[in-house]
Amino acid sequence: MAPAEIVTSAQAAADYDVAVEAWGMRGWAAVTRLCHWARANGMEVDCPAR
Amino acid sequence: MLDRLLSLEVPGRIAGAALLLLATFALGRCDGARREAMRQEAARATAVVEAMGRNAGAHTDAAAARAADTAAIVQQKKELIDAIQSIPDTHPDPVRVALGCQRLRAQGGRDANLPAVCRSPSGAEAGGAR
Numbered sequence: 001m002a003p004a005e006i007v008t009s010a011q012a013a014a015d016y017d018v019a020v021e022a023w024g025m026r027g028w029a030a031v032t033r034l035c036h037w038a039r040a041n042g043m044e045v046d047c048p049a050r
Numbered sequence: 051m052l053d054r055l056l057s058l059e060v061p062g063r064i065a066g067a068a069l070l071l072l073a074t075f076a077l078g079r080c081d082g083a084r085r086e087a088m089r090q091e092a093a094r095a096t097a098v099v100e101a102m103g104r105n106a107g108a109h110t111d112a113a114a115a116r117a118a119d120t121a122a123i124v125q126q127k128k129e130l131i132d133a134i135q136s137i138p139d140t141h142p143d144p145v146r147v148a149l150g151c152q153r154l155r156a157q158g159g160r161d162a163n164l165p166a167v168c169r170s171p172s173g174a175e176a177g178g179a180r
Contacts, residue, residue: 007150011139029119040108
């Protein structure tokens, strides 16, 4: 959840951006790991590079 | 059994021989079917063991990747925070305010509950030093 401070504090807005970016990176890292796991188990799929 | 077969008349012998052949053929078929079933079972067991081996390797790789990913993401987040935390805070510029207001609305904030800056006619105030 975005804190209300993102509209009154540039620092809070930037902190929120960093948090969103880290969340996205964690999600895509998990997708990448799952993809490589599935491919190792025989699924024919193109995976993002590690 | 052969003695009894030989003691029969010719048509009887032929019929008996045919029966004997049929029984031998049927027994052979049963034996072949059993062998095929055993071969398939062995192939299935081999495939399962191979799949378990592949899966164990994939799990090990994923666990190592998870640790590396977490460390890299934590490090990047720290570097980003370090890069901005010593700079004096300011009001966000109008674009950032408008973006922030829309984010707050999108996550369910009603206009009446949003910060005052989100309720201004333009939806954003000018940025500048706080």
